[in-house]
Amino acid sequence: MRTGVWLVGARGSVATTSIVGALALRAGLTGPTGCVTELPAVRGAALPAFADLVFGGHDVVTTPLAKRAEALAAAGVLPARLVAALTEELAVVEQELRPAPTGGSQADRAATLLHDLTGFRERHGLSRVVVVNVAATEPVPDPHPAHADPAALRTALGGPDEVLPPSSLYAYAAVTAGCPYVDFTPSTGLRLPALTALADAHRVPYAGHDGKTGETLLKSVLAPMFAMRNLRVRSWSGTNLLGGGDGATLAEPAANAAKVRSKQRVLGETLGYLPQGDTRIDYVEELGDFKTAWDLVTFAGFLGTGMRLEFTWHGCDSALAAPLVLDLARLTAAAHAAGRTGPLTELAFFFKDPLGAGTHALADQWTRLCEFARHLHVGGSDDPRG
Amino acid sequence: MRTGVWLVGARGSVATTSIVGALALRAGLTGPTGCVTELPAVRGAALPAFADLVFGGHDVVTTPLAKRAEALAAAGVLPARLVAALTEELAVVEQELRPAPTGGSQADRAATLLHDLTGFRERHGLSRVVVVNVAATEPVPDPHPAHADPAALRTALGGPDEVLPPSSLYAYAAVTAGCPYVDFTPSTGLRLPALTALADAHRVPYAGHDGKTGETLLKSVLAPMFAMRNLRVRSWSGTNLLGGGDGATLAEPAANAAKVRSKQRVLGETLGYLPQGDTRIDYVEELGDFKTAWDLVTFAGFLGTGMRLEFTWHGCDSALAAPLVLDLARLTAAAHAAGRTGPLTELAFFFKDPLGAGTHALADQWTRLCEFARHLHVGGSDDPRG
Amino acid sequence: MRTGVWLVGARGSVATTSIVGALALRAGLTGPTGCVTELPAVRGAALPAFADLVFGGHDVVTTPLAKRAEALAAAGVLPARLVAALTEELAVVEQELRPAPTGGSQADRAATLLHDLTGFRERHGLSRVVVVNVAATEPVPDPHPAHADPAALRTALGGPDEVLPPSSLYAYAAVTAGCPYVDFTPSTGLRLPALTALADAHRVPYAGHDGKTGETLLKSVLAPMFAMRNLRVRSWSGTNLLGGGDGATLAEPAANAAKVRSKQRVLGETLGYLPQGDTRIDYVEELGDFKTAWDLVTFAGFLGTGMRLEFTWHGCDSALAAPLVLDLARLTAAAHAAGRTGPLTELAFFFKDPLGAGTHALADQWTRLCEFARHLHVGGSDDPRG
Amino acid sequence: MRTGVWLVGARGSVATTSIVGALALRAGLTGPTGCVTELPAVRGAALPAFADLVFGGHDVVTTPLAKRAEALAAAGVLPARLVAALTEELAVVEQELRPAPTGGSQADRAATLLHDLTGFRERHGLSRVVVVNVAATEPVPDPHPAHADPAALRTALGGPDEVLPPSSLYAYAAVTAGCPYVDFTPSTGLRLPALTALADAHRVPYAGHDGKTGETLLKSVLAPMFAMRNLRVRSWSGTNLLGGGDGATLAEPAANAAKVRSKQRVLGETLGYLPQGDTRIDYVEELGDFKTAWDLVTFAGFLGTGMRLEFTWHGCDSALAAPLVLDLARLTAAAHAAGRTGPLTELAFFFKDPLGAGTHALADQWTRLCEFARHLHVGGSDDPRG
């Protein structure tokens, strides 16, 4: 079951780390630390092996993958010895990277994307291609009437407007090509009625949004802790300092707003009320791919006594994200193989702002993920929600 | 269903806060923040109401309860207005506090304890009395052959030896009097074969050990988070700075050892390996009942990249512990009413070092607690494990 | 030498804490913790005693001082017992508080202010009155041509324009009345050419700006440490979370900008370059007068090795500021008595953004302060800079 | 002025980093970040240039220097490219490393040390050799009557006793050979009456003890800050987590005690009282040469209001220490050239536990250092204390 993984933003930090990591795993040069799909409770026969993954992707820049990998090694994100050992394998992936189409109508560009995806699938004889968006975070787009309906959308794309933000155009091409779509970013992606309708029509599953790798991961275990102990959270304030490409993008107020919104959901939904305090993202170039998040939580205990928790998370964002990208590609491929369509709400474990209602508490998300995996492995081809 | 709560260490910080809090709840002067048994998933008809709880206890010191409460108010643990408003109610509880017996053989002292317990139960016409140990932490005791067997124990207690540490003597008296026993401390309590056999013979349930209120509570959500994400914890070091009576006791190396041991279990059992690093407890008088715990966790992600998490917990230990003491008294009373005997492993949620095998992950403990409560409320008088 | 202390913003947190504290010191109810002018190196005969200070002031609100003090006691800023013990003394000060004038031209309002100040001085037979601005931080004002010159200013004030921001109108009235002026805020105050010329003409000394009480205080010892060790600071990012009246004001972007600017100066001037990173101020109502500041400093050592320092400051802003307000009033009064005029650059020790060129390193500022005090105490009536 | 730098513990982390760094500076491969003697206020003609330093030393282990350097590069302490570029230069230094003598009487071993030192000086035609102790920290030694007097000492060394701890035997050989001696460790070194008398007799200067690189460096700016602001420090607790060779040594209780004692002095002497709280050093192998220190300071402000400061220092100990070793060698050489003898108290800036009475405040130490350097550069050959 050879499976394609098509990365939108294929030359970015997360994509590059995912590719180097998968190649290193295939070559037996590293272990699966950070890979959820290698834990006993999740792994199993339904998932494509690391060795079965074939990579390709789009990007707007042309920096060679190997050069990007070297830069990440210099920054301490990747071991330099892996990049050196994988020169040939990286050159092979380089052949499968395509420029993001420009010019023409959005319909023209969608056609190019579709052509790239189907060409990749055929060239490698792949059972399926999972498209994973790991491109830079976009601003929240303006509403457009054609977002409501597939037919209206098709017409509008042929016109002069920029009807869809890039992430949604990729999603459009993906589902049209029959490819499952995973959005690891807070961008719009498939979250438009016209596109989810289209995905249903093409019977593909999809998952998202926004990989949960740092501060929000901690919130998803700490907020339930306060809730289970009936402690009243009075304020929760967060500061995220990060450099890297993602940091630079998020320094833009519009992208920042999209991201901050997706970071805050977990609190209101887990606690049942929204404590005071905000989450900030600040760009500090010198921090590179290592992010420092600091959170202060003030809370009241018995008889109103005030207390505090403060944490500092110093994480390498790409190293946290990359194994989850591989996990999502494997799980989504297996779901597609099993005939699943629509939103994969069982993958909420991986996301800051998961599709579909449901819990934001990590432990509950974990339980659902394990059941989902078990179901896949016993060969359940029916929708387990049915 | 009037229920006695007999506190061993009744004039300590935790006991005093528990008593003031329960009286304040009964008088409608405060809300149930921090009380797990008031959460929708746990509360219900099987639990005695706060207004049904009647307090008594033993202590080795004679400081009046009201004076202890005032000292706690001055230290910011309790609102002074509550203590002022509850003068009369505290005086009533004061009548039910008894000195810890001294002199004579341990059998003599056990007889006094038994007499105090049964007198309390009869005087107030109580359905049952739950004995909760919140006395100062004891050193780990020397082994003694009479610990193995109830008959040998009975004989030995009549002799000149100090066969049992105080916590175990209280536990002995409790079960002999047919009272459920809860140990909120890391002391030995019922954890001797002779005593558990005796508890079974008297058909009482029991629970313990060591209330989980700070650093270990955090460990019980953070360690599972690392495990679920397949991140490798390399070191986990903790420093606990605390004053108060408990801090002074724990400054003694032997008591410290007992406590530290109970704090470390969660890591090994949740992660499946023991990371490097130690947990320290240091006495800093000036911090009073507010404890500051600082933990540093270093871990490896994908491809071995090193990362760090650090947290500072600034909690009021007595304010965190007291509502749990009430929760445990209510739940254990309900279990006793429902005919449960033996270790209440479903109460692991509350303890650093829970009796019975089972998970140390808070979310799993929560699930078990909710099922336990549900079972009690639907009137299950059978042992749900059966 | 009875000395008036006229507080602009007299019903605010800092002012109320200053007044309660001075009254408590006079009554022997508290010690001088936090008072720099009581340290051996600074104290001496030239300074008016606490008992010689007489308080008055302006405010735009009318909350009784005693009520404000009670609110601060409830928030843990002041001991409640002090407020209770000082009821009468506070009532006396209450008599000396005046509403901030409204309506009419700015010239009319300045006349009222002048009248209030001179009336206060005469009524109490004061040697002098030091005006200290502790009112809410203002936005940075628009430039106005009349700011350049005293004569133009006088004319413009009679017209319909709001020529001066409130802090500057107070400063104008103060110097016109022959009163030394201290600005504890980042507002404009005397920092306009027309006003400094006027101050010189009236031969009064003045000092400012913006009391240094938390994050910046730390920066003023930590930045020199990095400089003295030739360590290269790469980034310095700060987050300030605070509630209280000051927090609410600073949540306004314009006031925030004024404050942030005054917080950043110390780095560039001490290090000789500006590291990456920003300082943030966020309003979190629930934190009240307690501010939590968190700073992350990344730096390079020998051979470029990257390292980090992170600190959390949890301070009560009013308790930190109030003794400095008293210190500044005492020192400025003594300087005036000694015939000093113009900017008191020797008081840089107290300010985030000190008037006059000079060092931002706390230790150097301390040396200058001690020399200044010594000079005052030996009776130096000449300008020591002369 | 070619100057020898003889490192005791020459194959340790600090020594290796010092050597690699000096060679890299000489080769123009790195800049002088972290070198205090390159700051404008300290640098000057009296100091030997980096290019004039010639390295040698003793160690008890035989790991090749280049291998040690590679290990440090792998651990992120040194850039790997430097080690690669300096292969030849390191081989030259390797030739000058000697095994620590074993066997025989201490007099025999001292003779070998003396022979090694004088041989080194002559072989390279050095103006002088500064001996710097950077060997593993020793336990505090037992007192011995021969410590009191040079003659008694000489006799005793010939006998069978281990009269001197190793650091003191090196110091004995150094001064006997006419070499200035610097102790970068908390070990005894020259601090015995017999040895200081001998140093005076041989007219050599000496300096120590225990390089100030992390937590104590911070204390030496923060404690003065609290003192200058008249804030009352109630408790100061510290935890130091470190791996590396030094960490392993300090895990031994006796060495730990020596180190902790030298870390605490700054507080009592700067504040004028000793706050509550202890300093801990814990070994966590996985942290390697990177040390994490966490300190909690609780303090009272005006009217007794309680506040807190907490900091986390994440520093690379060897990268912090190495440039100071070079600074000390240069300054001590210049002092020797200028005819200085006895304790160089002006070098207190560099030490946790500086020789000679005097301030522990960094800013005051800095002022003294700058004066000292100025005096050296203007050619002052007299003792500036005279």
Ligand SMILES: NC(=O)c1ccc[n+]([C@@H]2O[C@H](COP(=O)([O-])OP(=O)(O)OC[C@H]3O[C@@H](n4cnc5c(N)ncnc54)[C@H](O)[C@@H]3O)[C@@H](O)[C@H]2O)c1
């Ligand atoms: N790293 C994490 O922990 C994490 C967690 C959650 C979400 N994310 C999201 O993952 C995404 C990638 O993060 P990153 O750190 O790799 O960022 P990055 O800036 O290093 O990479 C983004 C890549 O996207 C490319 N790109 C931008 N617009 C594109 C377009 N229209 N079409 C194709 N490619 C385009 C860029 O050229 C770049 O190569 C971001 O949206 C980020 O918010 C990352």
Ligand SMILES: NC(=O)c1ccc[n+]([C@@H]2O[C@H](COP(=O)([O-])OP(=O)(O)OC[C@H]3O[C@@H](n4cnc5c(N)ncnc54)[C@H](O)[C@@H]3O)[C@@H](O)[C@H]2O)c1
């Ligand atoms: N507060 C928490 O968060 C927390 C959490 C877990 C466990 N605990 C445990 O709860 C216990 C109580 O803590 P605390 O803060 O109230 O301590 P405390 O020192 O304030 O109170 C302990 C009381 O026990 C009494 N006592 C001692 N020996 C006794 C004996 N033999 N018989 C009867 N009474 C005796 C003491 O006189 C004192 O009044 C400790 O063992 C502590 O380790 C507390």
Ligand SMILES: NC(=O)c1ccc[n+]([C@@H]2O[C@H](COP(=O)([O-])OP(=O)(O)OC[C@H]3O[C@@H](n4cnc5c(N)ncnc54)[C@H](O)[C@@H]3O)[C@@H](O)[C@H]2O)c1
């Ligand atoms: N507390 C600190 O540590 C600290 C440090 C540096 C500077 N400051 C500055 O001190 C000032 C006071 O801080 P606070 O915490 O007391 O604030 P606060 O909001 O409690 O008090 C400010 C007072 O000023 C009054 N005010 C507003 N406009 C006025 C006007 N035009 N005329 C007269 N009164 C007016 C308000 O009514 C209020 O009573 C702020 O500007 C703050 O930035 C405080």
Ligand SMILES: NC(=O)c1ccc[n+]([C@@H]2O[C@H](COP(=O)([O-])OP(=O)(O)OC[C@H]3O[C@@H](n4cnc5c(N)ncnc54)[C@H](O)[C@@H]3O)[C@@H](O)[C@H]2O)c1
């Ligand atoms: N790194 C810092 O920031 C710092 C700060 C202050 C003091 N120090 C002190 O510097 C010393 C060196 O630290 P390190 O990190 O390099 O330790 P390390 O363990 O890496 O090196 C110590 C070296 O000393 C050698 N040694 C031990 N006994 C010896 C003896 N009798 N004769 C000769 N050599 C001997 C060891 O073999 C080892 O090579 C320690 O005493 C440490 O406490 C270091």
Ligand code: NA
């Ligand atoms: Na912290």
Ligand code: NA
């Ligand atoms: Na921290």
